[in-house]
Amino acid sequence: MNIARFDPMALETACEWTAADVADPKTWTEHLSPTEIDELEAAVAHAFALSDDFLAIGKAEFPLPTLGPRLKAIERELMDGRGFVRLRGLPRERWSNDQMNMAYWGIGAHLGKPWPQNAKGHLLGDVTDHGKAAGDPTSRGNEIGLVGLDFHCDGSDLVGLMCLQTGVSGGLSAVCNSVALHNRLVTERPDLAAELYKPQPFDYRGEQAPGKPGWYLMPVFTRHGGRLFTRLIRPYILASQRHPDAPRLTEKAVEALTWMQDQAEGGAWSVIMDFRPGDMQFINNYHVLHGRSAYEDDPAAGKVRHLKRL
Numbered sequence: 428m429n430i431a432r433f434d435p436m437a438l439e440t441a442c443e444w445t446a447a448d449v450a451d452p453k454t455w456t457e458h459l460s461p462t463e464i465d466e467l468e469a470a471v472a473h474a475f476a477l478s479d480d481f482l483a484i485g486k487a488e489f490p491l492p493t494l495g496p497r498l499k500a501i502e503r504e505l506m507d508g509r510g511f512v513r514l515r516g517l518p519r520e521r522w523s524n525d526q527m528n529m530a531y532w533g534i535g536a537h538l539g540k541p542w543p544q545n546a547k548g549h550l551l552g553d554v555t556d557h558g559k560a561a562g563d564p565t566s567r568g569n570e571i572g573l574v575g576l577d578f579h580c581d582g583s584d585l586v587g588l589m590c591l592q593t594g595v596s597g598g599l600s601a602v603c604n605s606v607a608l609h610n611r612l613v614t615e616r617p618d619l620a621a622e623l624y625k626p627q628p629f630d631y632r633g634e635q636a637p638g639k640p641g642w643y644l645m646p647v648f649t650r651h652g653g654r655l656f657t658r659l660i661r662p663y664i665l666a667s668q669r670h671p672d673a674p675r676l677t678e679k680a681v682e683a684l685t686w687m688q689d690q691a692e693g694g695a696w697s698v699i700m701d702f703r704p705g706d707m708q709f710i711n712n713y714h715v716l717h718g719r720s721a722y723e724d725d726p727a728a729g730k731v732r733h734l735k736r737l
Contacts, residue, residue: 459516489533517705594732598722
């Protein structure tokens with residue numbers, strides 16, 4: 428029996444933060460120095476000399492003797508501290524898309540191993556407006572732009588975004604401390620917290636294996652080794668109910684999901700940041716939720732928001 432489902436407790440309080448704690452962007456923005464940019468440029472050239480196949484490039488093929496130790500410290504902050512960071516300084520104005528992507532891939536290789544982000548197995552994904560409607564049961568957050576995205580987290584340990592180009596307006600990123608929300612829920616409504624430790628149905632968004640159900644089960648909260656792991660995509664959980672064979676959500680589960688969304692949107696545990704071309708954002712999915720405001724493109728003017736995701 429997994430006692431964590433029925434006996435929720437506050438976890439990893441050292442990783443909690445409030446909006447006031449992170450109000451100053453200087454606390455979570457890391458600026459790359461000219462020396463580090465030169466080192467990245469050399470590493471990009473070295474990687475391409477070895478192979479133009481990104482899958483052949485790992486940490487060893489992307490040497491960063493100066494920046495590497497700094498990235499290790501950032502990784503520790505992501506896993507055991509604040510849980511998010513914005514890296515700023517890649518020279519988008521003079522680097523090609525290939526250089527930008529390889530630099531991003533190489534930095535990612537120093538933070539971990541790439542993880543597939545869809546049924547096609549894509550490792551370096553594109554985040555652009557595909558013109559899909561939010562109500563499309565096969566739409567995913569990286570494919571829609573004219574509506575904002577609820578606070579959520581993805582399925583990997585870390586998720587990264589790199590901005591290649593901004594749109595006309597909007598597209599602001601928001602991050603929220605899910606550790607603080609979990610611990611507050613445990614204190615105020617332990618019954619709701621316990622419900623989210625039980626497996627909840629998630630919609631596969633049409634990416635299930637052939638002949639398999641269109642939903643899967645996953646707890647929103649899991650406790651392991653004294654650490655908190657969060658998997659929350661409220662729209663996907665609610666959308667699972669379109670499948671007649673999916674387990675029905677309980678009233679407590681719906682109430683708990685609404686509580687999480689309301690608290691996240693309340694602003695007491697979140698911060699909003701912009702992206703400039705060349706910015707990279709990395710987030711610990713288990714401790715930090717992320718969302719995004721709606722954005723607008725103008726293809727005729729060449730203003731199309733384009734991010735890469737790892």
